[in-house]
Amino acid sequence: MRRALVEKRIIQELLGRVHIEDVVGTYVSLKRSGNSLRGLCPFHSETSPSFYVSPSKGVYYCFGCRAGGNAIKFLQEMEGKSFMEVVRELAEREGIEIPKEEFDRHRDEEEKQKFARRRRHLELLGKISEIYEKVLWQSPAGKNGRKYLEKRGIDEKIARDFRLGYAPPEGIGIESMLGKLHASLQDAQEVGLLKTGRDGKAYEIFRGRVIFPITITGGDVVAFSGRALPGTEEEEKTKYINSPESPYFRKGNILFGLPRALPHIRRNKRVIIVEGNFDVISMAQAGFENVVAPLGSALTPKHVEHLKRLDVGITLLFDGDAAGMRAAVKAGEVIIPSGISTGVALLPEGYDPHSLLIEKGKDAVEKVLDSSTELFDFLISEVSREAGDSEIERVKGLRKAWEILKQTPDDLVRVELLKKMAQAFKLNEREVRKHLGRQSDATQSYQPPNDFDDYKNAKQTRDVSFKREYEILLQAVMEYPSIAPQVFKLCKDVVEDFSVLKVLRVLADTIEQETDKQKIGTFILEEFFEREVFENNEIRDYVMSIAMNDAKLFESEDSAKKGIIDVLGKLKKEKLDREIEIINKKAKEARGKGNFDEYQKILIEKQNLCKQAKKIIF
Ligand SMILES: [Zn+2]
Incomplete structure (x- = not known):
């Protein structure tokens, strides 16, 4: 955007x-x-x-x-x-000049207004965030907020890093400063800063609260989360409130702390999920930087989808009490279908990450993280612990556990899980299969939900016999992107590798969407990174392994085209050869049975195929 x-x-x-x-x-x-x-x-x-x-x-x-x-x-x-x-x-x-307020000239008026509004809104949120921050650190009104942070052991450096702020009980007077901020009352309502009361007056949503700005990649503030000060009327109403949902903020899509944690998550190849905003901040303060939290709600499939794209492992760091365990089971249910490798680390009872860090220090948290349990094992032991000892209850528990675990995308893992469940529920495997009925058939293919990794099956359709030929095709298109649409059309009926076709189609689409064909250069690969097909890691690696070869294969567009025609000719010929082989078999069969009419027909078919094959070569 x-x-x-x-x-x-x-x-x-x-x-x-x-x-x-x-x-x-x-x-x-x-x-x-x-x-x-x-x-x-x-x-x-x-x-x-x-x-x-x-x-x-x-x-x-x-x-x-x-x-x-x-x-x-x-x-x-x-x-x-x-x-x-x-x-x-x-x-x-x-030394390149960027004109102010520069817009893409092809965009129409409506789009322009939409972008202008978005920018106005995000600027408003950004400025309000700065004001909350100023109030916290510089005004007498912020004293209670500062005291509260101090009591919670959050030092100023990390608080500033997360851009924490404070909204005093009487608010900060947003309505009166809108003119100065070049925003309207409607803007402030649309981004969830003001709400209209029964008396028709606008009042501020955040009052008497420590403010956590919620940011997206790039640093823009899209919403706020507010923690009421302890012992206040506000706290009695609700401890935490979030901005209402807006075009920029969907609670179920955003993880608190993610933009800041991203490089650390990549480096550690792991994301730690905690339950609250304060946990994220105190973990960061203690040097655990790859930590995020869902915003006052449970983990959603959307969250998991984001994390899946990062291709990292997950550790759930939850409270060790009954509520924490239930939350971990729920989160586990959402994670299982993604196949993300996940560990569950439970804190000693009575602690959250924040209080454990304050009271026992970093090492204690490190120890909890190190002793995390594999998600499958955790779920099985939780459900079996909850189930009673009687056979009826054990079978009930078994079915409940399987409902969750069968969502795992890997067939082999599912076979393993049946064994583990048998042990946990004190049944033998035959009994387990009997109780689960046809459901336990681990070979039945799991259907991923529609919005999940459409390209998952690419692996099974990879055709390795023409590896070099496909590389030449893709390299030619990457060197001369403008020929992509043409190449895709030519390849559609010849190339049998699913991944190669997907990649060619995305390249072709990207080119066709570009109105000015002169502009197409190496820039296309960057656009490619944004496309959905790239979410499949195998395809991503495959394309990049070809792209990273910096030697130029073709000196000119014409030689690239010639190279492509050679490759396609070879692929077509191989395909025809296979068909001719089949027809030879059929002909032999027909002759053997004395079915000469059929034999004649097959011979004519064969002649046609041979003619086609000749045309390709000469
Ligand atoms: Zn790397």
């Missing part, structure tokens, strides 16, 4: 001038290896390099943690800056 604020042309000019090897080179020492540049990945810890840079395509990619993108993305992730910040800095360095 932010990208649309600057004309594409400018971004392309910028990327054309910047040398990615120089940008990356200031952080990573790159060495030539074959046809590419290679180094140790700055986004995860490793001892042998799996991080590659392609100067000709202007992109980087890590085959270890799958971080990838162009120079702008690299600086965003490396320096924790927003897209616009990086663009502005690079433009200044390269």
Whole structure:
């Protein structure tokens, strides 16, 4: 979305001038290896390099943690800056002028207004966030907020890092400052800062609360979460409140702390999920930076979908009391279908991460994390513990556990789980299968929910016999992207590899959506990163392994086209040869049975195929 604020042309000019090897080179020492540049990945810890840079395509990619993108993305992730910040800095360095209020000229008026409104809204939220922050640290009214943070053991440095603020009981006078902030009453209502009371007057939603700004990647504030001060009337009403949902804020989509934690999550290959905002902050204060929390609600499939894309493991760090265990079971149910490797770490009873850190220190938390249980084992033991000892109750528990566990996408894991369940519920495997009936048939294929990884099955359809041919096809298209739509049409009926076709189609789509064909350069690969097909790790790695080969395969577009025709000819011929082989068998059979009419027909069919095959070669 932010990208649309600057004309594409400018971004392309910028990327054309910047040398990615120089940008990356200031952080990573790159060495030539074959046809590419290679180094140790700055986004995860490793001892042998799996991080590659392609100067000709202007992109980087890590085959270890799958971080990838162009120079702008690299600086965003490396320096924790927003897209616009990086663009502005690079433009200044390269002497490119970015006109103020620059919009894509092709966008129509309505779109323009939508973007203007979004920007106005986000600016309003950003400014209000700054005011809350100022009130906390600089005004007498903020004293109670400061005292509360101190009592909770949150020091100023980390509080400022999370941009915490304070809303005094009487509010901060948002309505009266709207004019100065270039926003309307309606704006303030739409972003959830003001609400209309029964008396028709607007009043502020956050009062008498410590304020946690909720941010998205790039640093924009989209909403707030507020904790009432203890012992106040507000606290009696509700301890925590969040901004109402708005076009920018859907509670079930956002994890508190994620933008800040992202580089640490990538580096650790793990995300720790805790239950509350304060837990995230005190964990960060103690040096556990890869921590997030759902916003006062349970973990949702949307959250899990986000995390799945990061391709990291999850640790649930929950309270050890009954409520915490129930929350962990619920979270587990949501995670299981994703197949993400997950551990459950339960705190000693009576503690949350925050209080354990304060009272027993970092080591105590480290110990809890180290002793985490595999999610499957946790779920089985929880459900079996809850079930009683009688056979009826054990069978009931067994069925309940299986309802959850059978959602796991891996057949082999499911077979293992049946064994584990038998043990936990003190039944033998035959009994387990009997009680679960047909459900226990572990070979029946699990159907992932529609919105989950559409490309999951790509693996089974990979066709390795033409590996080199497919590489040539993709390389030609990457070197000369403008031919992608044509190539896709030619390949549709010939290429039998599902992944290759998907990739070609996305490249073709991207090209067709670009109105100005002159603009198409290496920039296309960057757009590609944003596409859904890239969420499949195997396809991602496959495409990038080809892209990272920096040697030019074709000197010109014409030679690329010729190369493609050669490859397609070969693939077509192989396909025809296979068909001819089948027909020869059929002919032999027909003759053997003395069915000469049939034999004649087959021979004619064969002649046609042979003619086609000849045409391809000559
Ligand atoms: Zn990496």
